[in-house]
Each structure stands twice: as C-alpha cells, then as structure tokens.
Amino acid sequence: MGPVLELRQVSKAFGASRVVEEVSLEIPRGSFFSLLGPSGCGKTTTLRLVAGFERPDEGEIRLNGAPIGHLKPYERNVSTVFQNYALFPHLTVRGNIEFGLKRRPAGERARRVRKAIEMVRLEGKEDRKPSEISGGERQRVALARSLVVEPEVLLLDEPLAALDPALRKQMRAELKDLQRRTGISFLFVTHDQEEALALSDTIAVMRNGRIEQTGTPEEIYLRPRTRFVANFMGAMNWIDGAGVRPEAMRVMRGPAPSGVRWAQAEVTAAAFLGNLIHLEARLPDGACVTAEMSRLDGSFAPGERVTLWWRQQDELKFPDEPA
Amino acid sequence: MRTIRTIFLAPSALAMLLLVAAPMGIVLIYSFLSRGVYGGIEWPLTLENWRRLADPLYLHILARTIALAAAATALCLVLGFPLALFISRAGPRKNLYLYLVILPFWTSFLVRTYAWMFLLRETGVINVVLMGLGLIREPLGMLYTPGAVLVGLVYGHLPFMVLPLYAALERLDRSLLEAAADLGARPWQAALRVLVPLAAPGIRAGSVLVFIPCLGAYLTPDLLGGSKTVMAGNLIQNQFTQARDWPFGSAAALALMAIILTLLVAWVRREKEPLL
Numbered sequence: 001m002g003p004v005l006e007l008r009q010v011s012k013a014f015g016a017s018r019v020v021e022e023v024s025l026e027i028p029r030g031s032f033f034s035l036l037g038p039s040g041c042g043k044t045t046t047l048r049l050v051a052g053f054e055r056p057d058e059g060e061i062r063l064n065g066a067p068i069g070h071l072k073p074y075e076r077n078v079s080t081v082f083q084n085y086a087l088f089p090h091l092t093v094r095g096n097i098e099f100g101l102k103r104r105p106a107g108e109r110a111r112r113v114r115k116a117i118e119m120v121r122l123e124g125k126e127d128r129k130p131s132e133i134s135g136g137e138r139q140r141v142a143l144a145r146s147l148v149v150e151p152e153v154l155l156l157d158e159p160l161a162a163l164d165p166a167l168r169k170q171m172r173a174e175l176k177d178l179q180r181r182t183g184i185s186f187l188f189v190t191h192d193q194e195e196a197l198a199l200s201d202t203i204a205v206m207r208n209g210r211i212e213q214t215g216t217p218e219e220i221y222l223r224p225r226t227r228f229v230a231n232f233m234g235a236m237n238w239i240d241g242a243g244v245r246p247e248a249m250r251v252m253r254g255p256a257p258s259g260v261r262w263a264q265a266e267v268t269a270a271a272f273l274g275n276l277i278h279l280e281a282r283l284p285d286g287a288c289v290t291a292e293m294s295r296l297d298g299s300f301a302p303g304e305r306v307t308l309w310w311r312q313q314d315e316l317k318f319p320d321e322p323a
Numbered sequence: 324m325r326t327i328r329t330i331f332l333a334p335s336a337l338a339m340l341l342l343v344a345a346p347m348g349i350v351l352i353y354s355f356l357s358r359g360v361y362g363g364i365e366w367p368l369t370l371e372n373w374r375r376l377a378d379p380l381y382l383h384i385l386a387r388t389i390a391l392a393a394a395a396t397a398l399c400l401v402l403g404f405p406l407a408l409f410i411s412r413a414g415p416r417k418n419l420y421l422y423l424v425i426l427p428f429w430t431s432f433l434v435r436t437y438a439w440m441f442l443l444r445e446t447g448v449i450n451v452v453l454m455g456l457g458l459i460r461e462p463l464g465m466l467y468t469p470g471a472v473l474v475g476l477v478y479g480h481l482p483f484m485v486l487p488l489y490a491a492l493e494r495l496d497r498s499l500l501e502a503a504a505d506l507g508a509r510p511w512q513a514a515l516r517v518l519v520p521l522a523a524p525g526i527r528a529g530s531v532l533v534f535i536p537c538l539g540a541y542l543t544p545d546l547l548g549g550s551k552t553v554m555a556g557n558l559i560q561n562q563f564t565q566a567r568d569w570p571f572g573s574a575a576a577l578a579l580m581a582i583i584l585t586l587l588v589a590w591v592r593r594e595k596e597p598l599l
Contacts, residue, residue, distance in 0.1 A: 102516075
C-alpha cells in the first residue's frame with residue numbers, strides 16, 4: 001500500500017509572504033510523522049493545508065492516493081487536535097467527543113464514545129464541561145474527539161505546548177501509546193526537537209517554508225544534511241569547521257588516546273545537573289566548547305587544564321556550506 | 324467602608340426613590356380611585372378599573388401587543404444575527420460598521436418614524452416608484468396596517484439586537500468553527516450546533532432589549548398603525564389624554580408592567596441563566 005498522505009510540490013503564500021514552498025512529503029500508513037521547525041517555518045500552515053482550512057496555491061495533496069486539495073474540511077477524512085484544543089465550551093466532555101458522530105446510529109455512537117473515553121481514561125468526567133477539567137484532561141478530550149471519528153490521518157498542532165513540563169512528558173508517552181494502539185497515522189507539528197525525536201518514526205525538518213531534511217530521528221540527529229538541521233536538533237560545538245555534539249565530547253586529564261581527534265582546553269565552568277555534568281571549556285584560540293559527561297567519568301574544576309577528545313565519526317561536516 | 328458606600332449610593336438611591344418608587348406608588352393608588360369628570364381623580368376607592376381590564380376589547384389589544392412585540396423580536400433576531408456575524412468578522416472595518424448601526428440614534432425617533440410614513444403612504448416613495456415602473460396600478464395600502472407597525476418596530480429596535488449579538492459573536496474563538504468543520508459539520512450545521520449556542524447570551528440579551536420596549540411602544544403604532552392597530556401603549560396613553568380616565572390608565576399601565584415582569588421571571592427560572 002502506498003503512503004496514506006502525500007504532498008507533492010505544495011506551495012502557499014499569504015500576500016507577498018511565501019509561507020510554504022514546494023513541500024513534498026510522504027507519510028507512511030500507520031506511522032508517527034513529525035513536522036519540526038522553528039516558529040514561522042510554515043509547519044502549521046502545512047498542517048492547515050492538509051486539514052483543508054487553507055487551499056494550496058500550487059501542488060497536490062493526496063489522501064490514500066486521491067487528490068483532496070479541493071475538498072472542504074468537512075469532506076476530508078482527517079481530524080485535527082488544535083493547539084488550544086478548541087473544545088466546545090457549551091458541550092460536556094461527552095458532547096464534545098460525540099460531536100463528529102452525529103450522523104451515526106445512536107447505539108454505535110454510544111459504543112464508540114464509551115470506547116474513546118476509556119481509551120483516554122476520562123471515565124467519570126463525561127458530564128463535566130471543558131472549563132471544569134484540567135489542562136491534561138482537556139488535551140485528552142481533544143484527542144478522543146478526533147480519534148473517535150477514525151480519521152485516516154490525525155493532525156496534531158503543537159498539542160503539548162500548552163501543558164506544564166511534567167505533564168508534557170507524561171502526555172508524550174500517552175500520545176505515542178495511543179498512536180500504537182489505534183494504528184492511526186499521526187502528523188505531528190512541533191518546534192520541540194526533543195519531542196520530535198522521542199515520538200516520531202519519521203521527522204521532516206522545515207525552515208523558511210521548505211523541507212530541509214526528512215529522515216528517521218537517528219538520521220536527523222546523527223547525520224544532519226545541513227548546518228541548520230545540525231544546530232536545530234541539539235547543541236553543537238564547532239571546531240575547525242566540524243561539528244561535535246556535547247555528549248560526543250570526552251574529557252580527561254593527560255594525553256588523549258591514539259587515533260582520536262583532540263584539543264587542549266581550560267575548564268571555565270562545571271555545572272552538576274544530577275544525571276550528568278555540564279562542562280564548559282575554552283580552547284587556546286578562545287572558542288568555547290561544551291561537553292556533557294557522566295558524573296562517573298570524574299569531576300573537573302574551573303581553571304583546570306584538560307584534554308578534550310572525540311571520535312572522527314562523531315564529527316559533522318558541511319563542506320558545501322560556508323561556516 | 325460602609326459609610327463611604329452609603330455616601331456614594333445615596334444620590335442614586337434617592338433618585339430611584341423619588342423618580343421611580345414614588346410615581347409608581349402614586350399610579351398604584353390612582354388605579355384604585357374613580358375617574359374625575361374633567362380628568363384627574365376622585366373618591367371613592369374602587370376595583371372597577373382592574374375589573375374593566377378583563378374586557379375582551381382590552382384583552383384583544385394585549386394579545387395584539389404581545390404578538391407584534393414577539394414578531395418584531397423574532398424578525399430583529401433573524402435580520403440581526405447575520406449582520407452581527409458579518410460585523411464581528413469585518414476586521415479593521417468593524418468600528419465603521421458598528422458606527423453605522425448606531426448612526427440612526429443621532430436623529431430623533433419621531434423624525435425617523437415620520438420618514439417611514441413618507442415611504443409607506445399611498446402617495447409615498449414606494450408606491451410612486453412601483454407605479455412608475457408599472458408594477459402596480461393602484462397604490463398599495465401599506466400605511467396604517469399591522470405590517471407597517473411591525474416594520475417600524477423592527478427598524479427602531481434592530482440596533483438593540485445587533486449590539487449584544489455582536490458582543491457575543493466577537494468573543495467567539497474562530498478555531499471552534501474550524502473544529503466543527505474538521506469534525507464533519509457543514510457550515511449550517513456548525514452554525515446551529517456551535518455558533519447559536521455560544522451566542523445564546525447575546526440572543527437572550529438582545530431579545531429582552533427588543534421585546535420589552537416593543538411591548539410598551541406607542542409612538543410607532545400611533546404613527547404607522549393609526550386607529551386600526553392600537554397597542555397597549557396607545558391604550559394607556561389614550562386614557563391619560565383623550566379619554567381622561569386616569570385611574571383606568573394607571574391600572575392598564577401597572578397590568579402591562581406586571582405581565583412583562585411575570586414573563587421575564589418565568590423565563591429566567593426556566594433558562595437558569597442570568598438575563599443580561
């Protein structure tokens with residue numbers, strides 16, 4: 001079977017600003033696909049094009065192989081979880097969840113709503129209004145409301161952004177679990193690279209309306225194709241034009257092992273973060289380097305002279321791009 | 324604190340007492356007195372004025388009043404809702420449109436009602452134009468009909484419906500309509516299932532603001548309805564002027580107020596929501 005959702009050379013402009021430019025994507029059936037990028041990169045507009053809230057200027061959007069670019073939102077079998085959830089304030093939790101099932105027979109409707117409520121663990125809250133439940137619960141109502149209509153693709157617009165950090169981590173796990181259990185394809189928009197790495201089967205990194213790179217989390221993190229992707233996916237040390245991730249940077253006293261790349265440095269700061277130590281050091285040329293190391297690998301004090309070393313395969317190079 | 328509150332509330336309390344409570348008390352007393360020969364009031368005390376209200380003639384006027392006020396409210400709602408929705412989405416032009424909605428208030432209501440007479444009468448603008456176009460041969464008898472009164476009431480009270488509706492719709496989160504469409508609701512279904520329920524406070528407020536003044540209207544039915552479409556307001560006014568029956572006028576005025584109050588209380592009880 002082909003991809004459940006396919007975008008071919010899709011472009012969208014608002015006035016003079018070209019928000020989405022020639023975006024092509026293929027979302028494999030049953031997968032968790034993330035659109036990752038900084039704010040204003042066009043990821044939310046891409047999502048809205050799929051939902052049907054915007055019409056593409058150019059290009060084609062296909063759902064199960066059939067073009068849907070001309071269809072109204074209510075004619076497309078996709079469903080959106082909005083960033084602010086957009087729950088209907090005048091309806092109860094149950095009323096919200098069954099909103100999309102109005103044309104189904106009452107028995108089936110009740111059964112599906114009950115199943116959805118169980119799935120997101122909202123039993124006992126059915127008769128509450130959205131204003132009477134917590135942020136995490138609202139999030140789950142929004143998910144249930146969209147999942148209950150069994151969309152071909154579930155579109156999620158930064159659904160975790162409004163939650164506090166502890167809840168966000170918990171909801172992240174629940175989201176992944178829901179996706180696995182339902183088998184529904186998720187198209188997930190986020191600016192949080194950690195979130196995208198933790199959840200996705202495939203990530204597409206967007207920048208200025210274009211797809212910069214598409215790949216698995218490992219590919220995107222370990223083999224970024226551009227300097228932008230490398231920097232966006234995590235902290236980066238730039239030494240002689242090569243990038244080294246802080247966790248690939250090793251610290252020791254005395255000479256470096258043979259066969260590795262190394263540099264002398266002076267420790268300028270060491271922060272104990274509990275599970276790891278965040279070390280800052282200065283190279284002889286004045287450049288600052290950060291290393292993340294296990295507390296089991298020793299401790300270093302500011303002012304101490306150390307050897308930094310890393311394996312050559314951990315270096316990221318972008319010869320085509322100016323430094 | 325208490326003294327400060329008392330000091331600041333005293334003027335309005337005094338005004339309410341002198342300008343509302345006292346006259347009402349006087350009207351209440353009048354309603355139990357007898358009619359003076361040349362107007363005014365005379366002894367003895369009587370229940371006759373209240374008894375006369377049950378006369379089918381007056382009940383008929385009351386029924387017509389309620390029907391016209393209800394029809395005017397419904398028409399204002401039907402006309403006002405799309406208008407308020409349009410204004411709430413007009414972006415930077417919002418203020419201009421709101422300004423246009425309240426613009427008629429800058430001229431006297433009397434003058435504007437006269438303008439309707441010029442439009443509707445047999446030699447009026449509408450008839451002249453229709454005859455000039457050859458669409459009709461005889462002028463239409465539009466003035467001095469219940470329809471003319473209805474048009475006048477709707478015209479005069481439309482802004483009182485549009486403004487609260489606008490306030491309710493303007494606050495509405497657009498993404499709710501997107502969510503409705505996303506879940507398969509066609510535009511008219513989204514309107515019925517999301518827009519109307521969420522605009523309910525505005526609908527309630529607007530309906531009350533239109534219905535109550537319409538019940539008490541007397542200028543519009545007087546000028547556009549003539550002697551054939553008398554409403555409760557005209558009846559009451561007549562008792563104090565031509566008929567010189569102050570006690571009966573007082574009883575009728577109080578009865579109308581009581582009816583309005585009863586309707587409102589019943590509604591609030593049923594809706595379990597604040598009225599405004």
